[in-house]
Amino acid sequence: MTTATDIRSIDRVEVDRGHIARRIKSVLVHGLVLFLVAIMLLPLFYMVMMSFKTSTEIAQDPLGLPSSLYLGNYMNALASMGYVRSVLNSLGITISVIVVVVLAGAMAAYPLARIQNRISRIIVMIMALGLATPNFVTITPIYVIFRDLGLLDSYVGIVLAFASLKLPLAVFFYTGFIAAIPIELEEAARLENCNNWQVFWHVIRPLLAPVTATLSLFVMLMVWNDFTYPLLLLTDKDKFTVMIAVYRSVGNTGIDPTMLFPAAVLGSLPLLILFAVFQRRIMSGAMAGAVK
Amino acid sequence: MAQVSLGKVIKKYGDVQAIHGVDLQIPEGAFCVFVGPSGCGKSTLLRMIAGLEETTDGRIVIGERDVTHADPAKRGVAMVFQTYALFPHMTVRENMSFGLKIGGADKEEIRQKVDNAAQILKLHDYMDRKPKALSGGQRQRVAIGRAIVRQPDVFLFDEPLSNLDAELRVQMRIEIAKLHQQLGATMIYVTHDQVEAMTMADVIVVLRDGRIEQSGSPVELYSNPDNRFVAGFIGSPRMNFLPATVVASGDGITVISPDGLDGLEIPVKTMASPAVGSQIVMGLRPEQFSPDGALRLSLDIDVIENLGGVAYAYGTAGNAVADQLVVELRGALPANGAQKLDVGFNAGDVLLFDAGTDQRIR
Known part of the structure; x- marks a missing residue:
């Protein structure tokens, strides 16, 4: 006959087994995640590590850790690439593109999200085509148009070029998000004496903050890291973006690791700092709308 | 304003x-x-x-x-x-x-x-x-x-x-x-x-x-x-509707007999005089049934919902064509397991509707 004590001990054994199984599963999952993170961080780690090595160390042991944090490479890179100027250029261009894309994208998306007819559907399809078109396809037409308009080698030109390329993405982002905003909010605003512009500015625009943060991150990454358009449209050294400054300082005839790695670190650093500062906001935007 | x-x-x-x-x-x-x-x-x-x-x-x-x-x-x-x-x-x-x-x-x-x-x-x-x-x-x-x-x-x-x-x-x-x-x-x-x-x-x-x-x-x-x-x-539970036939009409009174309730004749005051033999619909609210109503009806109880102060009996009466009748009960409830409920109502509470147009016959 099974006693109450027996049942309790059987229950405890089963509870313990379940607990151990959950622990093993948790360790395996965490191990896998750490492994994937390590794979992703390895190139970054290698880049930072190499940037602190002397040329002799690099030649003798390309995979080893630096013996000391040698800053001479950074001094050379900073001196040759006009770092501060190029970072300011990149920042200025990136922020300008984000402002234009966010404003124009939201304003374009608002009617597209609210007016459901054949014309709006066609416009959304054209935007989708813009998203699907590779950047290389548009390089030549943009160059020719900008040359004819006298926009080559100008901040306005590069900002317009990037804005036109990223606008379809913004419209796509915003159209879906605005469509999910209850129409009653707009109706309430109209009853409160708002015209179309006021509805957009006072009601719709503030609600776009989370998705704007996410969109801004995407646009920032794309614009900051873009190489081809600044290379094509900018020739004045004072207007170079960081990526072009890195490229120019490294040169295209040979690769000097003591110049390449610190320049690459310096080129990525502002972006990493920005991401670290705005991380929480960006992630909350990426998750916005996932749950009610 | x-x-x-x-x-x-x-x-x-x-x-x-x-x-x-x-x-x-x-x-x-x-x-x-x-x-x-x-x-x-x-x-x-x-x-x-x-x-x-x-x-x-x-x-x-x-x-x-x-x-x-x-x-x-x-x-x-x-x-x-x-x-x-x-x-x-x-x-x-x-x-x-x-x-x-x-x-x-x-x-x-x-x-x-x-x-x-x-x-x-x-x-x-x-x-x-x-x-x-x-x-x-x-x-x-x-x-x-x-x-x-x-x-x-x-x-x-x-x-x-x-x-x-x-x-x-x-x-x-x-x-x-x-x-x-x-x-x-x-x-x-x-x-x-x-x-x-x-x-x-x-x-x-x-x-x-x-x-x-x-x-x-x-x-x-x-x-x-x-x-x-x-x-x-309007009204909760909704009004009961029973198909009925006009058996006599004139002098401001229409006498109807609900279909399936043989022997029950209800004289209703109306200004109109519907044709004898025509089909109409009679309406009676659940709360208009009472123990002491002049006209009597025996309800076969399906279920009783007791809400405390008031209860509702759901059931059918005779062979009445209505899907289900609802009767409001106040005070003493039928004994547990009771199958039948004897209720009454007054002719003055009955409303008549045209079976074709659903309009009220006044």
Whole structure:
């Protein structure tokens, strides 16, 4: 006959087994995640590590850790690439593109999200085509148009070029998000004496903050890291973006690791700092709308 | 405060006609409730008055002004939505003052009006909170407060209580009724809940398929419905309907015999004289059955719902063609497991309806 004590001990054994199984599963999952993170961080780690090595160390042991944090490479890179100027250029261009894309994208998306007819559907399809078109396809037409308009080698030109390329993405982002905003909010605003512009500015625009943060991150990454358009449209050294400054300082005839790695670190650093500062906001935007 | 007049108002969506030439006068200061089943057009009609739906044809007059094609903000109306429609990025104070700010009112005037509305609705403690930090009832009060500060001629409520739980709904119902007494403004209220309509309204407008079936005071609609639809819609549980045959008629009396209830003849006072042998429908409310009614009926009980103070017996009578009869019971209930219930009613409570047109035979 099974006693109450027996049942309790059987229950405890089963509870313990379940607990151990959950622990093993948790360790395996965490191990896998750490492994994937390590794979992703390895190139970054290698880049930072190499940037602190002397040329002799690099030649003798390309995979080893630096013996000391040698800053001479950074001094050379900073001196040759006009770092501060190029970072300011990149920042200025990136922020300008984000402002234009966010404003124009939201304003374009608002009617597209609210007016459901054949014309709006066609416009959304054209935007989708813009998203699907590779950047290389548009390089030549943009160059020719900008040359004819006298926009080559100008901040306005590069900002317009990037804005036109990223606008379809913004419209796509915003159209879906605005469509999910209850129409009653707009109706309430109209009853409160708002015209179309006021509805957009006072009601719709503030609600776009989370998705704007996410969109801004995407646009920032794309614009900051873009190489081809600044290379094509900018020739004045004072207007170079960081990526072009890195490229120019490294040169295209040979690769000097003591110049390449610190320049690459310096080129990525502002972006990493920005991401670290705005991380929480960006992630909350990426998750916005996932749950009610 | 203003009266609202609708003159042959029509709403079409493409080929589909949602509102079929509605004529209605809502007196100044009245609490008017649009009621009807889902899809009857009550919200559409309210939104047409608000200006949120374009009016295809007809006239909408608020006060002395024809507002048929005026912008929503120019109509002197304020609306409380089913979903509250509070601006989530604004605090309670900002939500309530938004319309006045947009309208260019000065800060002191805005503060006064908002504080006044907050006092009426007991919102003082929540003024700096955002809507997400409020309960459903508080949000609804903020939505009402936002309407109050604009001091509109007409308040429009679009099923404002349907997102609240039963207890809160009763509480808010009382608050809205008190608010109406306090402000004395014209209020138009949409609901599908006939209990809300009966308890709050001065005037009930019953709609079906975009047409007004009947309008009048709650008591009028309850005791003197124009047709079978209104008779069935107003009152809970709904009125019992039994097919019947006219066995005699004339001299202001129509005698009917409910089908399947042999031997039961009911003399009903009518001005009309339906043809003998014609089919009609008799209506009798569950609460009009009583133990001492002159006309007797034996009910085969299916189930008894006991709500405490009152109970409802569901069952069938004889071979009556009606699906199921509902009888309200007060006081002593039948013994547990009882199969039969002997109830009575009076001929004066019976209403007659034309079996073909469903119109009342008076």
